[in-house]
Amino acid sequence: MKITRIEAIPYSIPYVHPLHFASGSVAEADHVLVRVHTDEGIVGVADTPPRPYTYGETQKSIMAVVEDIFSPQLSGLDIFARDRMQTVMDRTVHNQTAKGAVDIAVWDVIGKYLNQPVSSLLGGYTDHMTVSHMLGFKPAQELLQMALEFREKHGINTFKLKTGRHPITLDIEAARVLREGLGPEAHLYMDANRGWSANESAEVLRQTADLGMEFLEEPDDAREVLGRRRLVTNSSIPIAADESAPDLGTAAREILTGGANFLAIKTARSGFTEATKILGMAQGMGIDVYVGNQIDTQVGTIASVTFGAAFAHTSKRAGELSNYLDMADDLLAEPLSIEDGKIFVRDVPGVGTAIDEDKLAHYRNH
Template identity: 30%
Template sequence: MKIINIEAFPIRVPLVKPIVMSHITVHQSDNVLVKVTTDDGVVGWGEGVEATDLTGETQASIRSAIEFIGAQIVGEDPMRRTSLWADMNKMMFSNDTAVGAIDIALHDIAGKALGVPVAELLGGIARRSVPALTMVGSGVPATDIETARSKYDSGYRWFKVKLGIGDISDELETVRGIRAALPPDAVVSGDANQGWSEQQAIRFLRGLDGLDVRFIEQPIRQGDHDAMLRVAHASPIPICADQSVHSFADIASFWRSGVAGISLKLVKLGGITGVMRGAALCESLGLSINLAGKIAESSVAAAANIHCAAAMRAIDFGCSPGNQGLSGDVTTKPLSIVDGHYELPSGPGLGIDVDNIGS
């Protein structure tokens, strides 16, 4: 089997309502689908998600990188995923999103060629149902507490409160209120998206002392490793690093540091191959894993996330594919959440069919 064509398709992924974070409000995302075709007629799909605030990559740069790299691997055997991943990473510096999009498509092809779901290629299926880590966060405590209650009643059990968007006292009230309002089987976490200073972060985290909160993600700006460690050591709540991690070396830098876990993303680590390598590294270092999509992604990237989650030994900090809250998608049957869970797609490859690129 040989790759005969690689195409990049810009798409716009719309949200039903904007998602507010500490430093940005997301109304939509301009992403790129990649289609890899083989001489046997097998087609694989992947997706690169624009993330200017995380990777610095725009839709235009992702598309250009896919076209540049893709031209160089035409004629290659798509089943050689590990070798191709290493080769692609040498072709362009720091284009993990483009490499990842092609890598996802190659896994889709391999699964289809072998007649198995992608998760089977990643070491076997550990779980077929993945709890969805759902986002809550308007900056208004009463609203967020009621939203969390309603989502719990509809089947959700994992919650992440968006923080760093309002007054610290109000946000402490929100997290305390959500924790008090939900039964013990609910997992409550938070994500400050770099929204606080070191002093503000420590104040907030100490305000949660004694509460059953699983983790707080990226409380301060990336780039100050020592400050991140000081916050982690001062915090009674486990800390998860997201924007502070862009490579395997960054993951390793948090070993025995006081930071408890790492947020792994397809766009940061180069697709499925990179995420699964990152998961293995986290496990070896005793770091918990949060597996997250980049808001917003279609069901293509979301499916890749679900397959990774299905194959990982443990995801102690939850899984949040980025297709939650879309108003449109590119697949025949968009991935959906039922009773608070994603079910692993049952078909070969990613288990999804792209049919609506124009939306």
């Protein structure tokens, strides 16, 4: 079975709760739905989130690279030739989430063709992921109210606090209010999206040392190598690489150079093929990972669940799988649900991303 065409469909869905964080903000999901068409009529689907402040991609750049470069370069390739596809796509630098979506859509075709859930094909470790919810910038008491609501309504007890603000006391206070309000059983960690310097990050770690934060993600700019290395060496909690380690090479580099000792794996930017390589590398080096989010829609989230549940090393921690709840609507024909803080893999052939075509027609940008 061969690829005949790759289609990129731009759409926009508003957010009910816009998210603000140190590197940017989102008020609408102006994403791109990618469809891989084949000569046997099977179509694979994946979602692509443009994040100019992280990967330099925009909705238009994703459409252009998918339709003008990847579609002609990958057409004619056998659907199982995933590593060849990666090699071809890697001739074009960057464009991280566009590459990730093409890979996931190809896996979706493979699962549909073999009549198997992709999570089983990838590793089949378990049937669900525990959910972590990401809290954007807000006053501390509002954050606590939101977290308590998420716990009450969805059973979520793991929260990532967006940090990186100035003065740093804003985030230190938010961390303290969350810990005191949620109690010792809640799992809490912070993500500063490079908002602080290494010294500010060290000061935050010092002042939050009694709060049981499990790790700190991307505190400062990892390119400021010595500052980051000093931070990692001296921190009593792990320092995680997210946007400093978007692919296999950078993930290996950050671990080997002491820029991080924990890794976020995001299917939106790594697809399943490269994410599997990052996972193997991390496991072999004794590095823990977690499934991060790219403020994913339900289409993106089910891809993360598919990957995360497939492996012991990714499913042992909560994955960031619930920010679609901040959106006004979504495209999945059968909406996701979170019960007792868990999302289950879909027991259907492929990834489980059947699209509601009426909704797509409604939200697509013509």
